[in-house]
Amino acid sequence: MSLPNHFELLATDGAARTGRITTPHGVVRTPAFMPVGTAGAMKGVHWREVREAGADIVLGNTYHLMLRPGAERIAALGGLQKFTGWNGPMLTDSGGFQVMSLSDLRKVSEQAVTFRSHIDGTKLELSPERAIEVQLLLGADIIMQLDECVRLPATRDDVERAMRLSLRWGERCKRAFEQAREGYMLFGIAQGGDVPELRKASARGMVETGFHGYAIGGLAVGEPQAVMLSMIEATVPELPADRPRYLMGVGTPEDLLEAVARGIDMFDCVMPTRNGRHGMAFTRHGQINLRNARHADDPRPLDEESDWPGTSDISRAYLHHLVRAGETRGAMLLSEINIAYYQRLMADMRAAIAAGTFEDFRIATRADWARGDIAPR
Amino acid sequence: MSLPNHFELLATDGAARTGRITTPHGVVRTPAFMPVGTAGAMKGVHWREVREAGADIVLGNTYHLMLRPGAERIAALGGLQKFTGWNGPMLTDSGGFQVMSLSDLRKVSEQAVTFRSHIDGTKLELSPERAIEVQLLLGADIIMQLDECVRLPATRDDVERAMRLSLRWGERCKRAFEQAREGYMLFGIAQGGDVPELRKASARGMVETGFHGYAIGGLAVGEPQAVMLSMIEATVPELPADRPRYLMGVGTPEDLLEAVARGIDMFDCVMPTRNGRHGMAFTRHGQINLRNARHADDPRPLDEESDWPGTSDISRAYLHHLVRAGETRGAMLLSEINIAYYQRLMADMRAAIAAGTFEDFRIATRADWARGDIAPR
Numbered sequence: 209m210s211l212p213n214h215f216e217l218l219a220t221d222g223a224a225r226t227g228r229i230t231t232p233h234g235v236v237r238t239p240a241f242m243p244v245g246t247a248g249a250m251k252g253v254h255w256r257e258v259r260e261a262g263a264d265i266v267l268g269n270t271y272h273l274m275l276r277p278g279a280e281r282i283a284a285l286g287g288l289q290k291f292t293g294w295n296g297p298m299l300t301d302s303g304g305f306q307v308m309s310l311s312d313l314r315k316v317s318e319q320a321v322t323f324r325s326h327i328d329g330t331k332l333e334l335s336p337e338r339a340i341e342v343q344l345l346l347g348a349d350i351i352m353q354l355d356e357c358v359r360l361p362a363t364r365d366d367v368e369r370a371m372r373l374s375l376r377w378g379e380r381c382k383r384a385f386e387q388a389r390e391g392y393m394l395f396g397i398a399q400g401g402d403v404p405e406l407r408k409a410s411a412r413g414m415v416e417t418g419f420h421g422y423a424i425g426g427l428a429v430g431e432p433q434a435v436m437l438s439m440i441e442a443t444v445p446e447l448p449a450d451r452p453r454y455l456m457g458v459g460t461p462e463d464l465l466e467a468v469a470r471g472i473d474m475f476d477c478v479m480p481t482r483n484g485r486h487g488m489a490f491t492r493h494g495q496i497n498l499r500n501a502r503h504a505d506d507p508r509p510l511d512e513e514s515d516w517p518g519t520s521d522i523s524r525a526y527l528h529h530l531v532r533a534g535e536t537r538g539a540m541l542l543s544e545i546n547i548a549y550y551q552r553l554m555a556d557m558r559a560a561i562a563a564g565t566f567e568d569f570r571i572a573t574r575a576d577w578a579r580g581d582i583a584p585r
Numbered sequence: 586m587s588l589p590n591h592f593e594l595l596a597t598d599g600a601a602r603t604g605r606i607t608t609p610h611g612v613v614r615t616p617a618f619m620p621v622g623t624a625g626a627m628k629g630v631h632w633r634e635v636r637e638a639g640a641d642i643v644l645g646n647t648y649h650l651m652l653r654p655g656a657e658r659i660a661a662l663g664g665l666q667k668f669t670g671w672n673g674p675m676l677t678d679s680g681g682f683q684v685m686s687l688s689d690l691r692k693v694s695e696q697a698v699t700f701r702s703h704i705d706g707t708k709l710e711l712s713p714e715r716a717i718e719v720q721l722l723l724g725a726d727i728i729m730q731l732d733e734c735v736r737l738p739a740t741r742d743d744v745e746r747a748m749r750l751s752l753r754w755g756e757r758c759k760r761a762f763e764q765a766r767e768g769y770m771l772f773g774i775a776q777g778g779d780v781p782e783l784r785k786a787s788a789r790g791m792v793e794t795g796f797h798g799y800a801i802g803g804l805a806v807g808e809p810q811a812v813m814l815s816m817i818e819a820t821v822p823e824l825p826a827d828r829p830r831y832l833m834g835v836g837t838p839e840d841l842l843e844a845v846a847r848g849i850d851m852f853d854c855v856m857p858t859r860n861g862r863h864g865m866a867f868t869r870h871g872q873i874n875l876r877n878a879r880h881a882d883d884p885r886p887l888d889e890e891s892d893w894p895g896t897s898d899i900s901r902a903y904l905h906h907l908v909r910a911g912e913t914r915g916a917m918l919l920s921e922i923n924i925a926y927y928q929r930l931m932a933d934m935r936a937a938i939a940a941g942t943f944e945d946f947r948i949a950t951r952a953d954w955a956r957g958d959i960a961p962r
Binding site: 247248249250251252253254272276277281284285286291292293504505507521522523525526528529530532533535536537538539540 | 624625626627628629630631649653654658661662663668669670881882884898899900902903905906907909910912913914915916917
């Protein structure tokens with residue numbers, strides 16, 4: 209059964225695309241980067257700043273939210289948007305990835321994955337049907353099928369087994385999704401590790417099932433960037449042009465640029481906030497470590513040409529001081545600065561694709577990064 | 586030598602007063618509560634929210650700032666306002682209290698206090714002259730004399746010795762302050778422990794020296810509230826009516842109400858942010874512990890009548906979740922909620938004094954607190 213399409217493709221430039229996804233809580237401009245609000249909040253950043261930075265959509269983690277405060281509780285409180293105060297589009301992952309990476313004693317069967325909570329050790333089961341039920345209770349605009357994500361390196365047999373299981377789980381998720389309200393979306397997830405043929409087979413199977421959009425999972429888990437890009441290249445031609453494509457858990461600004469160049473529309477990653485908490489700033493000049501002593505007496509901002517006040521108005525000396533002193537405000541400012549940089553990069557990519565100048569933009573942006581930071585003063 | 590007066594008394598109501606202090610960076614409405622930005626930043630709160638909450642002035646800690654990033658560095662970067670981005674009035678303490686409470690191996694002589702930094706063990710000396718030099722380098726609008734603050738309980742001899750030393754240090758601070766630019770202010774600090782006669786003698790000696798304003802130090806260090814209030818009652822009559830009076834390091838909302846009723850104009854305390862980080866909210870209903878399970882399913886805000894969005898729009902259930910999950914945003918929201926409550930309390934006190942209804946306000950506010958939180962649902 210073909211699901212209704214909420215994606216509108218506005219322009220292409222080479223393989224790069226720009227478009228818009230219409231959700232019950234608003235429009236998402238693509239290519240889109242979704243900042244991650246793991247447990248119903250962005251770490252160190254209020255929603256106001258996330259909005260002001262230009263983000264249309266944020267991501268919540270089903271695994272964390274189902275453990276605490278619980279999906280039924282959030283549903284009783286009016287759903288994730290009302291609960292958290294983020295009044296815009298949201299996407300929830302299925303919990304599969306976190307079950308693999310965070311929980312203890314997980315066991316995967318055809319029926320479901322069983323695991324122990326990393327918070328209190330409670331034994332829990334997550335089936336494809338429960339993953340959808342939980343996400344429908346949370347009420348995100350876009351929800352994800354349950355998949356099995358294997359760690360790389362893995363044997364081809366293990367990769368194929370998990371990929372086939374994910375396809376079967378995708379079909380069960382689609383059936384469970386039939387109770388969803390109009391306008392909400394379910395995305396399938398292609399797996400296949402680092403094996404191009406398995407990636408292709410996964411994508412074909414997923415498209416055969418038919419989803420609102422298509423994700424590529426199980427990448428950016430430690431493999432070289434070249435492997436990730438060639439897996440994208442293997443997958444994208446198998447995906448329909450009229451549906452959104454989402455590369456999960458990616459990545460660095462360079463990853464985003466190269467993945468958009470290969471036809472990806474959506475991303476999520478904790479990197480802007482996590483690196484911000486560790487004193488790192490993403491800028492036009494590349495990544496800058498504010499802990500470095502060279503910034504201690506530098507009155508200059510990170511990038512005076514930025515339109516984000518934190519980036520253009522606050523001195524490197526002050527940021528350096530906050531990071532060194534372990535002041536929360538350092539992590540807060542750098543997380544915002546990084547979210548704003550990511551959103552600016554996405555906006556610039558959208559504009560370049562619309563103008564047909566994406567390749568020029570890609571070259572110029574890479575040159576800026578390669579030039580590195582401004583000289584110390 | 587009498588120093589120019591930058592305080593204007595607008596109205597009195599009983600012993601309570603409302604007025605305005607004009608500083609080089611703007612006007613401070615009194616009674617005023619100064620949120621504490623220890624090391625050049627408020628913990629978990631941006632300046633924008635501090636401003637929106639209604640704070641006119643914030644406090645910086647000389648001890649922390651002289652150790653890191655250093656007063657000379659901040660001066661070279663344009664002073665504390667430019668460095669931190671707080672574009673309003675600031676007050677810096679003299680460092681004396683933190684030297685007593687945080688540093689190691691301190692030794693007090695007539696000349697100065699020597700101590701080891703709690704950060705890296707460096708041996709440092711802080712004399713009255715250096716305390717003023719450091720604060721002038723920092724560039725705060727109001728700076729404090731160096732004093733010696735003794736821990737209570739202490740013998741009367743110890744209290745008197747420290748009080749007399751503080752008076753002599755006050756005179757040296759005033760001489761050192763002569764190099765300050767027009768419009769900046771120096772406050773003396775009265776000591777005297779829990780001995781009324783020593784408090785009076787300290788206040789008289791301080792007024793004889795002559796400062797822009799007068800502080801009461803060495804209280805709210807563990808003594809019962811009744812002791813603190815009687816020390817205020819012993820001191821205030823010795824202070825000139827036309828100068829601002831500052832009760833250092835105080836306190837709870839009830840402390841503020843009772844101290845304003847006894848003629849105090851200024852306060853500072855880390856309580857709004859520190860308690861916020863520990864899951865506590867100050868509200869019209871008294872102090873509320875968001876960690877308590879009773880809030881887990883409560884869709885109601887802390888106080889729907891509050892004009893602070895975090896207090897009136899965010900559910901107790903969400904705040905409870907953030908606190909339980911250890912999410913930074915919980916500490917951020919509660920710190921803001923508390924700063925906003927403190928500022929609202931000060932604004933209401935100012936209005937009541939101006940209207941001549943302070944005693945009614947005091948009774949009504951205490952009744953609200955005594956009534957406690959709304960019933961669980």
